[in-house]
Amino acid sequence: MRSFRSFPVRLPSGVRYWTVVDVGYRPVPDVDEWLLHERLGRDLAESTTEAYATSVALFLEWCATVGLLWQGASAHLGRFMHWLRHYRRDEPVVLAGAPVRDARRVNAVLAAVREFLKHAVSVGTLPATALDALYDVVEDVGLPVEVRGEHGTRLRARPRHRLREPERVVDAASDEEVLALVRACLNARDRFVVLALWRAGLRRGELTGLRREDVHLVPDAARLGCGVKGAHLHVVRRPNPNGAAAKSRRRRAVPADWLVVQAYDAYVLERDAVLAGGSGDFVLVNLFRPPVGAPMRPGALNELFAELSRRAGLGRPMHPHMLRHAMATNVVAAGGTIDELKDLLGHAWLTSSEAYLHPSADRLRAAVDRVASPLVAVREQGR
Template identity: 50%
Template sequence: MELRMRAFPVDLPSGTRYWTVLDDEFLVVPVADQWLRFLRFGRSRAELTTRSYAGGAAFYFRWCQATGREWPEAARDMGLFMVWLRYTPSRLDDEPGTVVRGPGMRPVRGERRVNGVLAAVRGLLSYAVSVDAAPRSVLGQIYELADSRDLPEEAKGEDTGLYYRLRARHRLQEPQADVDRASDEELVAMFLACHSARDRLIVLLHARVGLRRGQVAGLRRSDCHLLPDSRHLGCDYKGAHVHVQRRSNTNRAWSKSKKEWIQPLDFLVVQGFDQYLDERYAILGAGGSDFLLVNLFREPLGAPMPPEAMGELFERLGQRARLSRKVPPHMARRAFGSNVADAGGSWDEQMLLGQSHPSSAVPYLIPNRDRLREAIQRVPSPRAMTGRGEQ
């Protein structure tokens, strides 16, 4: 019998969406719903975050249901849950007879997926403890007390003293993933493959401004100040720029960065704006929503583009440009950060990525390999450093 515990989207009258967990009878699981609403509205997390966490919580409740465990006390068997999660498919209808699945069989979920589910379960159980829906002993079953000596230096911040923290007890070792950026040649090819000024602007906003797709989709026309002087708009920032901020949007675009910041624009991006605004006016006139990027070539005309449309556009452009690999929007963002580094950008300049701390920008910086080799060759030899060069 298939277990139907599942994640489910909830659309509120305000237009905001979050995800919850439904049981077999399509009733909301109360503690999960409270936790997910707290994340979405109390902690201002993105809709996609609640979707991911709802899916992880649904797996946990499904396992508890399948094994006859009560979810508040089942954390003591988290190791067994990890095995179940690693090897048990979501649907068992096609299994021939009774099949015991476990180590020795092919895993159905990778290490990263399992760790994501475990993170969601830890969040759920921690919240349940805080509202007295689960015993306090649960925290000791999912966390262990650790100190800061095993943290990398960049994660310690300015406080160099020893401090204690909670460390997750259950986690799989993930294989090292290659992080790559889009090359300048790939981005130019995709730019040339665009069929409209709007699509060219979307590529520029990712590759030369460094915005995430949710931030691009969430831009309003009122966020874009393209003149050298914007004081007439109540803004003292000089030069062309955009204001990037988190807000609730009808197209469910969401800025991952909590803080608002100002991102400067270069002349190429300003030209992209000008061409797009002319194109938009020719099709919509002064109409359309206040969102910057809207439907111009499909119904409903003038409606804001959703974040998913950015990824779909990049996929189409990669196919048109006949690239040898997929180049999603995030790789264009990494290209922006890497180009800033390759151009000699300092730490504060690399904060153009909108990160709250310089160390947060490190995963986005993939310097040019030739520049790294040049940097090594600039290091003087020991003889030169000691002044004992060859005579």
């Protein structure tokens, strides 16, 4: 039996967050205070508190396994890393054999633990010296010049406990794969989901968090009290009972093309036929499984894409985020600039948008072919 586990909590206001409870389902006070602060004080998404709670529950379970108080465990995180790599729930003390968690997962757990311990220092639960075991102070000579500051090299803190991760490339869905998904859809709602992700580049949490008031798919939105021109969707961060959340706090308007408009119109007709008068304010709702009318969960999109991939006979499973990458790739291939892509995707930094660029082999070949041959220059000089 696990000593600690993550657990969802719904506040009287309706806001949900995740905490950590012990075997008696009693919240761990210091962890609960931190997670509640993250949810309300820093306005982090519910899903983020869930990830944090799951990670810190593992940390507390390890402390209980090896007989350490968490307040004194920061100096032993190297042992915790090894435990994470080889820990199995059915054999919690066996620390041998093939790794059961990859480097990326281990690093994510360690990042959450660091955030918890940093908060404990900030509120006085731990002394500031506890952070000495978490970070190395290094020079930033390996950083790009743009982020070093105007005074050149400076010191920065680097996490001491971190595994080397293999290079992770998130592939973009090809247009042919997306069209196969569209053809595999059995209803208008699913077609709208695929096209909205592909043509507007929304995240799954942004799409499942859309409300009817956010949809301005009309030529002139001024009559709706909106100053944005043309058909568009508003991405707004707000608490949602289905766990959907926009990643950025900054509200943005995403242009929608005629494919999205037509797909939405067909979906509205389908929805009204199933739900007389509609149900609630969410755009995406359950129509074909109970509870009918309830807002779709973000995870339901993963399930939908797994089924569509299988039905379409694709050689690899599609994920919602692959269509966001496809949208970014198409925008740049059509002449869009990186700053335009940044605002379309809702990124805070240009470097975040660069990860979404997936030039095809043909584009790479064309880029090389555009470079003039030195033989041409020699011939021109000889004339």
